[in-house]
Amino acid sequence: xxxxxxxxxxxxxxxxxxxxxxxxxxxxxxxxxxxxxxxxxxxxxxxxxxxxxxxxxxxxxxxxxxxxxxxxxxxxxxxxxxxxxxxxxxxxxxxxxxxxxxxxxxxxxxxxxxxxxxxxxxxxxxxxxxxxxxxxxxxxxxxxxxxxxxxxxxxxxxxxxxxxxxxxxxxxxxxxxxxxxxxxxxxxxxxxxxxxxxxxxxxxxxxxxxxxxxxxxxxxxxxxxxxxxxxxxxxxxxxxxxxxx
Numbered sequence: 001x002x003x004x005x006x007x008x009x010x011x012x013x014x015x016x017x018x019x020x021x022x023x024x025x026x027x028x029x030x031x032x033x034x035x036x037x038x039x040x041x042x043x044x045x046x047x048x049x050x051x052x053x054x055x056x057x058x059x060x061x062x063x064x065x066x067x068x069x070x071x072x073x074x075x076x077x078x079x080x081x082x083x084x085x086x087x088x089x090x091x092x093x094x095x096x097x098x099x100x101x102x103x104x105x106x107x108x109x110x111x112x113x114x115x116x117x118x119x120x121x122x123x124x125x126x127x128x129x130x131x132x133x134x135x136x137x138x139x140x141x142x143x144x145x146x147x148x149x150x151x152x153x154x155x156x157x158x159x160x161x162x163x164x165x166x167x168x169x170x171x172x173x174x175x176x177x178x179x180x181x182x183x184x185x186x187x188x189x190x191x192x193x194x195x196x197x198x199x200x201x202x203x204x205x206x207x208x209x210x211x212x213x214x215x216x217x218x219x220x221x222x223x224x225x226x227x228x229x230x231x232x233x234x235x236x237x238x239x240x241x242x243x244x245x
Contacts, residue, residue, distance in 0.1 A: 062177055063184065158227055
């Protein structure tokens with residue numbers, strides 16, 4: 001894990017400034033897939049294809065979520081400002097298109113939305129976690145709609161993504177959850193101790209941000225509610241399927 005982080009840092013520092021953006025995305029995707037392999041996390045991808053230049057909206061369980069999404073569809077991420085201070089990972093995030101959001105600052109939220117809008121207009125993917133924090137994966141919190149405004153303003157689709165972590169027995173894995181007072185180091189150790197973890201990623205059909213008939217842009221709160229409903233359906237259905245008997 002340490003060697004992989006070091007290799008990622010060297011790649012970003014020495015090669016990123018001199019290669020095209022598509023090449024950067026390809027490197028980011030390959031590095032993320034290798035990270036999951038090191039942590040013995042197996043991906044299962046199902047559902048729709050990713051819409052070009054969409055806003056990806058996902059439930060949030062772990063710091064692993066970022067690399068899991070990058071492994072299937074490289075994207076720029078909106079993350080809490082605290083991540084910028086994480087050793088090495090924070091630096092890597094800053095150098096790989098992460099947008100850091102200071103919570104509680106409306107002025108900064110406006111700046112972040114403008115940056116998201118710029119990326120979406122350029123046909124790039126942007127991923128957000130509207131819950132604002134992580135859960136243990138057994139339930140979902142309400143979605144905050146503020147960051148979805150950028151998708152509405154640029155008339156780019158919102159694509160819901162459901163993440164479910166399972167242990168070797170097919171039960172919900174709580175070891176991956178990055179919650180409470182757990183440190184990043186403790187989280188890494190808990191994940192590394194697992195024999196195998198399966199991450200099921202279900203990609204929903206994209207939600208349009210404008211009505212075809214009227215041309216009216218949709219309300220961001222309605223979009224947030226629709227995305228939450230679609231993701232929750234898969235989260236809770238997958239729990240029911242794994243109940244004994």
